[in-house]
Amino acid sequence: MQIAILAHEKFPGRAKTALGVLRYADYDVEAVLDRDSAGDRVADHVPDVQDAPIVAGMDEVGDVDALLIGIAPIGGGFDESWRDDVRTALERGCDVIAGLHYFLEEDEEFAALAAENDCELWDVRKPHEELTVSQGAAGDVDAEVVLTVGTDCSVGKMTVSMELARDAREAGYDAAVIPTGQTGIMIEGWGNPIDRVVSDFTAGAVEEMILEKGDEHDYLFVEGQGSIVHPAYSAVTCGILHGSMADQLVLCHEAGKEAIHGYESFSLPSIPSYVDRYEDLAEPVSDATVTAGALNTSGLEDDDAARDAVGEYADAIDAPAADPIRFGTDDLLEALLE
Amino acid sequence: MQIAILAHEKFPGRAKTALGVLRYADYDVEAVLDRDSAGDRVADHVPDVQDAPIVAGMDEVGDVDALLIGIAPIGGGFDESWRDDVRTALERGCDVIAGLHYFLEEDEEFAALAAENDCELWDVRKPHEELTVSQGAAGDVDAEVVLTVGTDCSVGKMTVSMELARDAREAGYDAAVIPTGQTGIMIEGWGNPIDRVVSDFTAGAVEEMILEKGDEHDYLFVEGQGSIVHPAYSAVTCGILHGSMADQLVLCHEAGKEAIHGYESFSLPSIPSYVDRYEDLAEPVSDATVTAGALNTSGLEDDDAARDAVGEYADAIDAPAADPIRFGTDDLLEALLE
Structure with a gap:
């Protein structure tokens, strides 16, 4: 086309x-x-x-x-x-x-x-009419569910999900993307626009997609949205976290970012605290752990500086990290795939 | 009427x-x-x-x-x-x-x-057309914002908000309710049905109400929804927590409840962990603390047993607690009002 x-x-x-x-x-x-x-x-x-x-x-x-x-x-x-x-x-x-x-x-x-x-x-942002509340059943599917979560909006969650799924497929794994936003839906040609569904159905609209694809693939890479600390969009983030019943989380961040984009009076909390926040919030619903991190270093011109930033980020989250666009996804896939 | x-x-x-x-x-x-x-x-x-x-x-x-x-x-x-x-x-x-x-x-x-x-x-559950995303501004209002949060759905959040606001008014305070669900809206005659708004506008729909009433009253009692550990409804809970930018939280629970209603495979985490969960989740957006607890003891026939349960609950949350329907709101209002 x-x-x-x-x-x-x-x-x-x-x-x-x-x-x-x-x-x-x-x-x-x-x-x-x-x-x-x-x-x-x-x-x-x-x-x-x-x-x-x-x-x-x-x-x-x-x-x-x-x-x-x-x-x-x-x-x-x-x-x-x-x-x-x-x-x-x-x-x-x-x-x-x-x-x-x-x-x-x-x-x-x-x-x-x-x-x-x-x-x-x-x-693509118009939800279909049959959405409903979650049954709490996404954990029953065969696939390993890997969700991208973020320190803020626009830190690369969609990109990271796409890169990981593409490279996992190229490495011979059976992996699919679960798209949750307009770009992901346009790319994949299907999906529920989670930020536009009725708030009561937020988790349910994610669950519906997991149940649809979860027994067809070995890995589902769920496109995350927003951030759990975002004053406006955290509801969507929380619904995706619980609705997907994720097994693994990839924490996405942009190097040097210190405040919520467009809400500059809200500082980002420390990077290690995000790991606890996401895992603690997930825990009553699924045993999701942050097993890898993705750092967007596009703001750093120098490759060495970018490499240093990735190293610091890996230390902060106590897990392997990379900038998938700049340095590839090998380290992340090694951490995420069995 | x-x-x-x-x-x-x-x-x-x-x-x-x-x-x-x-x-x-x-x-x-x-x-x-x-x-x-x-x-x-x-x-x-x-x-x-x-x-x-x-x-x-x-x-x-x-x-x-x-x-x-x-x-x-x-x-x-x-x-x-x-x-x-x-x-x-x-x-x-x-x-x-x-x-x-x-x-x-x-x-x-x-x-x-x-x-x-x-x-x-x-x-009443049909949202008005002009809702939009939160500006992160609810913290700017003069009123003290008191939000009811819960260990599950249907543990009494709406009731507690109504009891507290009514009794605060009777004690001479200028207090109003911010209704967020169908019953609260029917009672108050206005309000945004938060569980039915577009998920991206969850926090914004709460903020709109806080900004509308926040400089007219000294205390706003915000009707909470769902629970932050609920597999289906946590998105709504999270949006209300961040959108209201609450100052104080009243943790509501039903004595003896051990699992999520209708989702019995999901056990409730420990009561003290709820205090941490709600405060930690709120913290990047507002300094909300759990300053009181409300325990629904309607399942306990004996008043002494109910009193014991309230005492244990107060210990668990490390804050004053009561069953407002059974024993009145005096202890709670003393903790909540300056």
């Missing part, structure tokens, strides 16, 4: 979804839309993902099957400056894939255009 | 909402509907709430303004055996108040009858 990715004014630094799709999804990306860096190429900014031209708008994109909204502003609203591009896509018969809280299919203009041009609006 | 309360086959033991409304709300209850105990009176079963006749159906009820659904089955569905009563109420021009996950206003027959007879369907 050929797609264009909308990432206006945010590519690549604040375009987590766009980057995830470029890196992991099975799409041919024909163009990235970003009016601020039109004329550049993806490779000018990010070397290790598939390359594509960056253009100012949908009218500069050739033939594609879908336009994918690759950015997610805080609050998840639709930015009206994107309307022309979505309209153009629909008029040309392209599907539109979005992970916003604002549902495109409830937008009258888009719904009408989609019907007129026989194309699909896929709001 | 005059109401009837529907509680078929569940009054009083499994009719938490009906009992809460009978005990705390400012309604005149004309009748309780329970086909299993029709002919009895409320006072035959529950001595310390307003009395009313128990009848088999709505056609035996005199003139009322509203029918209130006073039971909430697991899952929150609508039981079709209630349809005749709701239909009769609407045909007589009564409003219908419900706290189910199933919304009456989305039921075609009820919506049509309500329109025809000019009466209102109030689905």
Whole structure:
């Protein structure tokens, strides 16, 4: 499938979804839309993902099957400056894939255009109707369940889950990803958008996916969300922790981060305390232990400094650690897989 | 306002909402509907709430303004055996108040009858449209925020919040309740149904209420939900803990309870560990401490045994404790109010 990715004014630094799709999804990306860096190429900014031209708008994109909204502003609203591009896509018969809280299919203009041009609006963040409360049964599946947890939002949990599952498969293990957020769902082509389900069903929506896949694979890598210390998003984190009944946790962190992103008055507690917090919170529901750590060192230019930071982080969590993007996943997989 | 309360086959033991409304709300209850105990009176079963006749159906009820659904089955569905009563109420021009996950206003027959007879369907569990993520700002309000937390669901958190707020007001303090569940909302006449909001907005929906009332009162008693160790509902509990940015916690428990209700393979951890769990989880967001405990001793017939159980419970949590229904709230208010 050929797609264009909308990432206006945010590519690549604040375009987590766009980057995830470029890196992991099975799409041919024909163009990235970003009016601020039109004329550049993806490779000018990010070397290790598939390359594509960056253009100012949908009218500069050739033939594609879908336009994918690759950015997610805080609050998840639709930015009206994107309307022309979505309209153009629909008029040309392209599907539109979005992970916003604002549902495109409830937008009258888009719904009408989609019907007129026989194309699909896929709001990946719209939960299906049959979700319900957890039965506390995820622990019964055969698979080993490995959940990424974090010190904050946007520290790399989705990326780490994808890297671990891909490399485990390449090493001959039967591993799958359990996607819980818009990017993971776009990459995998299925999944429950946990941050959008009814709060009572948070754990249940994770459990449903574990039960669906848990006897088909030997390892499930569950994409975590938020952080257990986050003033706004901890409920989602807690629901995933208990709903997945994880066996192992991979604690994800970004080197140098000291405060909650967007909530700077809230300092991060010490790294070792996170290990206790996650294990203590999990314990009445599952015997989850932090068996590995992933450190995002993209903010450190020097490889030696990054290596030092990873070493310090491993000491702090008392478990093997790595930056999977910079140094690969070998050490982590050795710790996680039997 | 005059109401009837529907509680078929569940009054009083499994009719938490009906009992809460009978005990705390400012309604005149004309009748309780329970086909299993029709002919009895409320006072035959529950001595310390307003009395009313128990009848088999709505056609035996005199003139009322509203029918209130006073039971909430697991899952929150609508039981079709209630349809005749709701239909009769609407045909007589009564409003219908419900706290189910199933919304009456989305039921075609009820919506049509309500329109025809000019009466209102109030689905208290339907969240309003403007909810969003927490700003992490609840700690900025003037009021002291007191949250009830629990060892499990249905151990008395709503009751304890109502008792404390009522008795604090009677003692001359300016205290209000922040309702978070269907019964609390029905009693108070406003509030966000936290278990039904989008999971990303769990903390935000609590914060919204704290910010609305926090500078108008000296004490806010926040109705807690679920339990932080609950395999299905912990997400909601966590969101309320962080969203309220509570100053003080009242740990609620039911004497003799050893396992999670409905999830009997999950044992409750030790009582002292709950104190640590709640305080540790709160700590990165607010300095909440467990300053009092409430023990539901309704399962103990003997007052001395109940008194012993309360004493043991106070020792276990290392804070003053009481059964507010059996022994009053004096000891708790002394610990909680300055």
